[in-house]
Amino acid sequence: GQQLNQSPQSMFIQEGEDVSMNCTSSSIFNTWLWYKQDPGEGPVLLIALYKAGELTSNGRLTAQFGITRKDSFLNISASIPSDVGIYFCAGPPANTDKLIFGTGTRLQVFP
Amino acid sequence: SQTIHQWPATLVQPVGSPLSLECTVEGTSNPNLYWYRQAAGRGLQLLFYSVGIGQISSEVPQNLSASRPQDRQFILSSKKLLLSDSGFYLCAWSFGGANQPQHFGDGTRLSIL
Numbered sequence: 324g325q326q327l328n329q330s331p332q333s334m335f336i337q338e339g340e341d342v343s344m345n346c347t348s349s350s351i352f353n354t355w356l357w358y359k360q361d362p363g364e365g366p367v368l369l370i371a372l373y374k375a376g377e378l379t380s381n382g383r384l385t386a387q388f389g390i391t392r393k394d395s396f397l398n399i400s401a402s403i404p405s406d407v408g409i410y411f412c413a414g415p416p417a418n419t420d421k422l423i424f425g426t427g428t429r430l431q432v433f434p
Numbered sequence: 435s436q437t438i439h440q441w442p443a444t445l446v447q448p449v450g451s452p453l454s455l456e457c458t459v460e461g462t463s464n465p466n467l468y469w470y471r472q473a474a475g476r477g478l479q480l481l482f483y484s485v486g487i488g489q490i491s492s493e494v495p496q497n498l499s500a501s502r503p504q505d506r507q508f509i510l511s512s513k514k515l516l517l518s519d520s521g522f523y524l525c526a527w528s529f530g531g532a533n534q535p536q537h538f539g540d541g542t543r544l545s546i547l
Binding site: 356 | 538
């Protein structure tokens with residue numbers, strides 16, 4: 324079945340640094356979603372992308388829908404301690420009502 | 435605006451006992467509803483989804499069942515819990531149709547003893 328692979332699996336960075344993570348698929352997606360999950364809580368939608376090449380920002384977060392439609396990238400600028408959590412990419416296979424979630428990138432930020 | 439509520443937040447149950455987790459959505463009609471399970475430090479596994487009252491699709495064979503008795507109510511159940519049913523259970527909703535983002539509740543932490 325379809326899979327979404329995220330890299331890196333985990334990141335340990337210092338406060339103020341920029342962060343980049345990506346998500347790749349074995350097949351084409353028409354929508355890419357990025358979520359953040361804090362410990363013990365449900366994932367929260369950060370950014371939704373609907374068009375190949377689209378670049379969308381939400382505060383210090385910027386995400387891009389890859390031209391090939393098989394990948395997406397999330398960047399966080401000037402990280403702060405509250406950026407700590409697990410970041411998931413997700414997308415709907417073959418225009419269905421369901422989502423496939425990536426394996427997640429765990430982010431740790433040290434002061 | 436739409437809100438989603440899950441309860442209880444945490445639950446400790448003995449092996450072999452029944453289970454009922456409830457999820458309700460407010461502020462929209464005829465949402466798609468989803469149940470996921472998340473093992474510790476892992477990704478989300480879709481268990482069930484529903485596009486309408488009484489319509490349930492099961493994604494993986496398992497010890498659990500789901501029901502949608504009302505438009506905005508989604509229930510996850512089991513008649514006899516197994517140790518392997520432990521995990522973090524998440525309910526989500528979306529607008530109907532393809533390519534819609536899902537919005538999650540705060541989850542239920544289920545521990546089986």
